[in-house]
Amino acid sequence: MTAKQRLAVIFGGRSAEHEVSVTSARGVMREADTDRFEVIPVGITKRGAWLSEDETRERLAQVEAGERRDIGDDFGGGAFAYLEVLATLRSADVVFPIVHGTFGEDGTMQGLLEMADLPYVGPGVAASAVGMDKELMRAVFAAHQIPQAAYVVLRDDEVAAPTEAQLDAIGAAIGYPCFVKPANGGSSVGVTKARSREDIGDAIAEAGRFDRKVLVEAALEGQEVECAVLGHHDPKPSPLGEIAPSTEFYDYAAKYLDDTAALIVPARVDEKVAALVQDYAVRAFKALDCSGLSRVDFFVEPDGGVKCIEVNTLPGFTPISMYPRLWQEAGVSYSQLISRLVDFALERHAERRVAHA
Numbered sequence: 001m002t003a004k005q006r007l008a009v010i011f012g013g014r015s016a017e018h019e020v021s022v023t024s025a026r027g028v029m030r031e032a033d034t035d036r037f038e039v040i041p042v043g044i045t046k047r048g049a050w051l052s053e054d055e056t057r058e059r060l061a062q063v064e065a066g067e068r069r070d071i072g073d074d075f076g077g078g079a080f081a082y083l084e085v086l087a088t089l090r091s092a093d094v095v096f097p098i099v100h101g102t103f104g105e106d107g108t109m110q111g112l113l114e115m116a117d118l119p120y121v122g123p124g125v126a127a128s129a130v131g132m133d134k135e136l137m138r139a140v141f142a143a144h145q146i147p148q149a150a151y152v153v154l155r156d157d158e159v160a161a162p163t164e165a166q167l168d169a170i171g172a173a174i175g176y177p178c179f180v181k182p183a184n185g186g187s188s189v190g191v192t193k194a195r196s197r198e199d200i201g202d203a204i205a206e207a208g209r210f211d212r213k214v215l216v217e218a219a220l221e222g223q224e225v226e227c228a229v230l231g232h233h234d235p236k237p238s239p240l241g242e243i244a245p246s247t248e249f250y251d252y253a254a255k256y257l258d259d260t261a262a263l264i265v266p267a268r269v270d271e272k273v274a275a276l277v278q279d280y281a282v283r284a285f286k287a288l289d290c291s292g293l294s295r296v297d298f299f300v301e302p303d304g305g306v307k308c309i310e311v312n313t314l315p316g317f318t319p320i321s322m323y324p325r326l327w328q329e330a331g332v333s334y335s336q337l338i339s340r341l342v343d344f345a346l347e348r349h350a351e352r353r354v355a356h357a
């Protein structure tokens with residue numbers, strides 16, 4: 001028998017999605033094919049400390065026992081401060097980084113793994129970085145004729161101290177209601193729906209707490225639908241899922257706190273619309289040069305028009321998250337999905353080695 005592949009799962013991290021990441025990692029550890037993989041957990045605390053395998057396992061056991069939901073908030077000394085962790089990563093055959101948001105989904109983790117010459121699941125540095133910055137993502141969508149909401153970008157002084165004339169100009173360009181969001185964000189943190197000219201100043205100030213760059217977008221109406229894309233050279237779209245939030249929009253509370261949003265699979269859209277969304281999802285995946293996985297989110301408008309909201313390069317990956325659920329709908333189990341993602345990671349790594357030899 002050949003040796004098992006050592007699969008390092010890096011999870012946790014410094015984002016609002018820390019707990020989701022912990023749940024995703026537990027799912028992967030439980031469901032990864034034990035005939036093929038030996039799974040090694042590598043936790044990152046809420047303040048950026050990397051934990052040894054033993055420490056990670058201890059804290060995971062506490063999560064398992066219901067004693068805690070996160071894996072700690074120890075202060076971090078940067079990725080190179082943990083020699084034991086570096087040794088663990090060096091011994092890995094492949095890495096599944098399931099750290100959402102900043103320092104995980106934004107290309108920084110991917111850059112670290114590239115420099116370490118380790119294969120890893122998910123998109124590379126550029127795709128991850130562009131997927132995290134909504135201004136850059138919108139520019140790529142525009143260059144590839146992927147339809148999206150009208151938007152303007154505010155930066156620096158326009159965010160910190162917008163003049164009345166600037167606020168008037170936003171209303172004239174975009175209209176109300178509109179969505180105001182930090183360019184670099186996730187989990188709907190800092191996102192506000194502004195209903196009128198009275199709301200816009202506060203909405204910009206709220207988004208400005210998280211980034212010096214803020215997007216103001218025309219509010220889309222209709223159904224919010226999502227498509228999971230899987231693959232490398234020839235990525236395939238999943239059936240669609242639909243978000244039916246009980247709140248005004250799919251905000252942070254609906255996503256993580258009260259769990260009130262219903263995920264409807266398959267989405268209630270006709271076949272033609274579904275095919276159109278799937279086509280745009282694959283186009284968006286390729287436009288950003290994604291690899292492995294990404295979840296692409298859309299609105300289907302009342303007139304059947306389709307608009308892309310965003311690409312998530314490391315979507316939630318708990319066993320009940322939308323991404324795995326959509327593949328389950330297509331007949332791919334959670335466990336099979338992990339194996340396929342690792343296959344794509346190895347394929348991409350082998351290609352890059354040849355290209356740079």
Ligand SMILES: Nc1ncnc2c1ncn2[C@@H]1O[C@H](COP(=O)(O)OP(=O)(O)O)[C@@H](O)[C@H]1O
Binds near residue numbers: 218219
């Ligand atoms: N232009 C828009 N029109 C309507 N709803 C929107 C718009 N932009 C965002 N939303 C709502 O806000 C949520 C979060 O916005 P999104 O751009 O996906 O940010 P995040 O990266 O934080 O998930 C979306 O899931 C959707 O419910």
Ligand SMILES: [Mg+2]
Binds near residue numbers: 310
């Ligand atoms: Mg989103």
